Amino acid sequence: MSHGVSAATTIAGVIGDPISQSLSPTIWNAGFRAIDLDWEFVAFPVKAGEVATALDGIRALGVAGVSVTMPHKTDAATACDELDATASVLMSANLVRVKGGKLLGSSTDGAGFMGSLREHGIDPAGSQVVVMGSGAAARAIIHSLGEAGATVTVIARREEAARAAAKLAPDCATETFENLDAAVAKADLLVNATSLGMGSGSDEVVVSDLALAQLRMVLDIVYYPAETSLLRQARGLGVVGVNGLGMLIHQAAAAFVSLTGVPAPLKEMRIAAGG
Numbered sequence: 001m002s003h004g005v006s007a008a009t010t011i012a013g014v015i016g017d018p019i020s021q022s023l024s025p026t027i028w029n030a031g032f033r034a035i036d037l038d039w040e041f042v043a044f045p046v047k048a049g050e051v052a053t054a055l056d057g058i059r060a061l062g063v064a065g066v067s068v069t070m071p072h073k074t075d076a077a078t079a080c081d082e083l084d085a086t087a088s089v090l091m092s093a094n095l096v097r098v099k100g101g102k103l104l105g106s107s108t109d110g111a112g113f114m115g116s117l118r119e120h121g122i123d124p125a126g127s128q129v130v131v132m133g134s135g136a137a138a139r140a141i142i143h144s145l146g147e148a149g150a151t152v153t154v155i156a157r158r159e160e161a162a163r164a165a166a167k168l169a170p171d172c173a174t175e176t177f178e179n180l181d182a183a184v185a186k187a188d189l190l191v192n193a194t195s196l197g198m199g200s201g202s203d204e205v206v207v208s209d210l211a212l213a214q215l216r217m218v219l220d221i222v223y224y225p226a227e228t229s230l231l232r233q234a235r236g237l238g239v240v241g242v243n244g245l246g247m248l249i250h251q252a253a254a255a256f257v258s259l260t261g262v263p264a265p266l267k268e269m270r271i272a273a274g275g
Contacts, residue, residue, distance in 0.1 A: 016069035030272030034265035051075035065097035073136035080105035110144030112251025125149035133193035134161035
């Protein structure tokens with residue numbers, strides 16, 4: 001192969017569905033090359049319902065570990081033998097390591113989100129934050145914001161899911177999408193932690209200009225496309241708009257350290273991602 005893979009090369013990867021658009025192999029392999037680590041990172045397409053089988057497979061094949069992306073983070077956590085404290089609280093794992101024959105699950109999504117915020121000069125302590133979504137990434141973000149001292153409002157399609165996610169942060173409230181404008185108008189930050197924005201037409205977030213204009217930042221965890229309609233709207237109003245690439249890079253860097261035991265070459269990983 002082009003990178004000199006041999007029988008001694010350590011293999012790691014990412015599982016998800018879909019996975020063909022993932023930047024993770026590019027980011028991780030750039031990190032391995034930067035520090036001359038004889039590892040290779042590949043993408044494994046895994047269908048829903050097959051996560052436990054796939055993880056048993058990496059254990060049997062001697063794969064060092066896998067990053068986990070949508071929609072498999074909850075199933076990955078369930079399939080692990082052990083979870084770290086954060087993954088256990090969230091019941092979500094975006095990294096599964098194989099060690100001593102055991103599957104060890106952890107979550108670096110919250111660390112990635114906080115890294116992206118702080119990279120843009122935002123300390124969320126004392127801030128009012130609206131988080132749209134209740135999935136695995138949203139829960140990690142809500143949990144990390146709560147730990148950082150922010151006051152969070154969760155907005156999700158399903159009321160039960162929103163209430164469950166709200167339990168991950170102190171004094172966290174829930175609201176409906178029908179009241180999105182009112183919630184955003186009282187906030188400092190807006191986070192879109194849904195897949196809205198990856199599509200078109202009805203698959204878009206709709207917030208009024210009046211509500212958006214007074215925000216400090218809008219962060220959309222979608223990174224493809226690089227500019228969603230929500231970010232375009234925010235930037236047009238003079239509000240800082242940040243896509244999900246920074247979160248992806250920072251969570252990958254945290255996972256890189258956990259998996260390899262060496263510092264992540266963040267600069268090279270960011271350049272490879274186009275960030």
